[in-house]
Amino acid sequence: MxxxxxxxxxxxxxxxxxxxxxxxxxxxxxxxxxxxxxxxxxxxxxxxxxxxxxxxxxxxxxxxxxxxxxxxxxxxxxxxxxxxxxxxxxxxxxxxxxxxxxxxxxxxxxxxxxxxxxxxxxxAVAPRSVRPTIHVRSAGYRLPVPVQREVAVAAGGHVLIAGGLDATGRSTSGVFRLDPSSGRLARFGSMRQAFHDAAGALLGHRLFVFGGGAAQSSATVQQFDLRTRRSAIVSRLPRALSDLSSATVGDAVYLVGGYDGRIPRREIYRTTDGRHFVLAGRLPVGLRYAAVTAVGASLVVAGGISSSGASSSVYEFDPAAGRSHLLGRLPGPVGHASAVTLGGTVYVIGGADANGTTTGSVTAIDVAKRTFRPVAAVARVSDAAAVLLGVRALIIGGAANGRAVATVRELR
CATH class of the missing domain: 2.40.128 (Lipocalin)
Structure with missing residues (x-):
């Protein structure tokens, strides 16, 4: 120089x-x-x-x-x-x-x-005047068995998949490791308790599963150690929660909304160790089954199910200020969708509409410009786990009109 x-x-x-x-x-x-x-x-x-x-x-x-x-x-x-x-x-x-x-x-x-x-x-990935083309396609392989409402996280070049509902509608406890290149799936261990509708996150070499439930909402926090392959119950949430979502910003995991067995919740909790939780802020309305992803230092919370039904609202939450504000609205109400951030753009994928019908829509959100646009790509799935892997995301399992599927899709 x-x-x-x-x-x-x-x-x-x-x-x-x-x-x-x-x-x-x-x-x-x-x-x-x-x-x-x-x-x-x-x-x-x-x-x-x-x-x-x-x-x-x-x-x-x-x-x-x-x-x-x-x-x-x-x-x-x-x-x-x-x-x-x-x-x-x-x-x-x-x-x-x-x-x-x-x-x-x-x-x-x-x-x-x-x-x-x-x-x-x-x-440049794309000139400013040209919108990047996003495609949803098969990853080239499937899961051995259907699963929905599981948790999945990227870990050391692999994807860890834990829990969820099987094809018979029963909660599961298995932890599996997926090679995203070949599609090879290997059993890695098991959680202490079977669960579905939980939130998951990786902190260091430990997978944490927050809440969820089998017969009812749970406050249990489970930990799976990737080194020893052993699981344990290590803490409890401030309240019993299922149907919650999570996203990671820096070294902090944020747990968004959920269902306490009676009503959808507004609270957003923050943890850096998976064991201790502080109230980081609140949503304007209680939401369960919201699609949540991190964009820079903020969270985007899209759709979800409120006390009055499926929502089309999209909120941005600023952890530093502890405040949420309305960013805009999706083309229609949707819950049970997935969300990922690719190249600074948020993509809200699939979900179920106000009638409970699985939708294939994908919506791109530019948070800085506050613009929303439908994408031609189609991902007809709800309750799927979405995992970011560099310049692509995997959409794993999920359901189509209530039935668990074994498909693995790629968004890129």
């Missing part, structure tokens, strides 16, 4: 790319603490064109390009958190090279990458 300018990557989690002076003054920094943009032990940072930094993101199995102006990832090679050796995959990459040979620069893709004038246009 320029004199008295040093570009470094700190080998840490979460990791950073920094530009510093020789005296240690930080001039530029990239390093989200959570979400798709978080780095995990980056080992190398390299300026590849004006305004573009390439980073070797070792433990997320990818190489990314970061815009210095927007501080966002604008391109990547590899599937986030999924190690592999097939084309398009990386496995703990340990370096990168920029090919400045005449042969390499003869390739249009490489030539545009190295061109200061054209780099940002070529590398």
């Amino acid at each position: 320029a004199p008295n300018r040093i570009l470094i990557a700190d080998y840490a989690r979460p990791g950073h790319a920094l530009i510093m002076t020789r005296t240690g003054r930080v001039l530029w920094r990239y390093g989200p603490s959570s979400g798709p943009g978080k780095l995990d032990h980056p080992s190398l940072a390299l300026r590849v064109a004006p305004g573009l930094i390439a980073v070797n993101d070792d433990y997320r199995h990818r190489v990314v390009l970061i815009s210095m102006r927007t501080k966002r990832i604008v391109w990547q090679y590899g599937h986030t958190d999924v190690a592999g050796r097939r084309p398009g995959y990386l496995n703990t990459p340990d370096g990168l090279d920029l090919l400045h040979t005449a042969a390499a620069q003869g390739r249009p893709a490489v030539r545009s990458l190295l061109s200061a004038k054209r780099a940002s246009v070529h590398i």
Whole structure:
């Protein structure tokens, strides 16, 4: 870089790319603490064109390009958190090279990458005037048996699936590990109690299952240790809750709404250890079966079932302020939907309409612009688990008009 300018990557989690002076003054920094943009032990940072930094993101199995102006990832090679050796995959990459040979620069893709004038246009996921195309398609495999209302989380390049209702409508306790590349599913252990309609989250090397129920709503907090494969009951929620949702912001898990056996709840609880809970805020109305996802440092709560039926409202919750406000409305009332955030856009997927009929609609929400638009993609499923895996999301299991399904879909 320029004199008295040093570009470094700190080998840490979460990791950073920094530009510093020789005296240690930080001039530029990239390093989200959570979400798709978080780095995990980056080992190398390299300026590849004006305004573009390439980073070797070792433990997320990818190489990314970061815009210095927007501080966002604008391109990547590899599937986030999924190690592999097939084309398009990386496995703990340990370096990168920029090919400045005449042969390499003869390739249009490489030539545009190295061109200061054209780099940002070529590398961007989509030009600002063009909406990215989102597709929902089969992941190329199915679950061995149907399941709905389960919890699922990404963990070390795999997906952990726990609990849920089987095809007969009975609660289950199994914990399974899914290889998202091959579809191979292996039994990993079991929870202490069978459950469905719970919220789940990964904190460190432990999977936590919050509430849920079998015959009735429960306040039980269960823990599954990924290292020992043992489960235990470790705490209790402030009240019995089923039908609740969760999302993670930084090192905190937020538990949203739910049902106490009598009414849908308004409370949003926060925990950083899975054992202790504080009231972070409240929704304007009580909701169960809401679709919840994190966007930056905020939560988006879409649809759900209130005391008066399915809702079309979409709320944004600011954890720092502890307040919720109406962001807009979905095209129609929907509950039992799923939500994920891809590239800064929230996608509300499937669900059941006001008549209880499974819908295939997918709605894209730009939180910053407060815009809502239907997407041509179709995902006719409700009560499915949605798991973010870098530039794609898996929609696992769920139900179609009340019957559990074994399908695994990919949104990307």
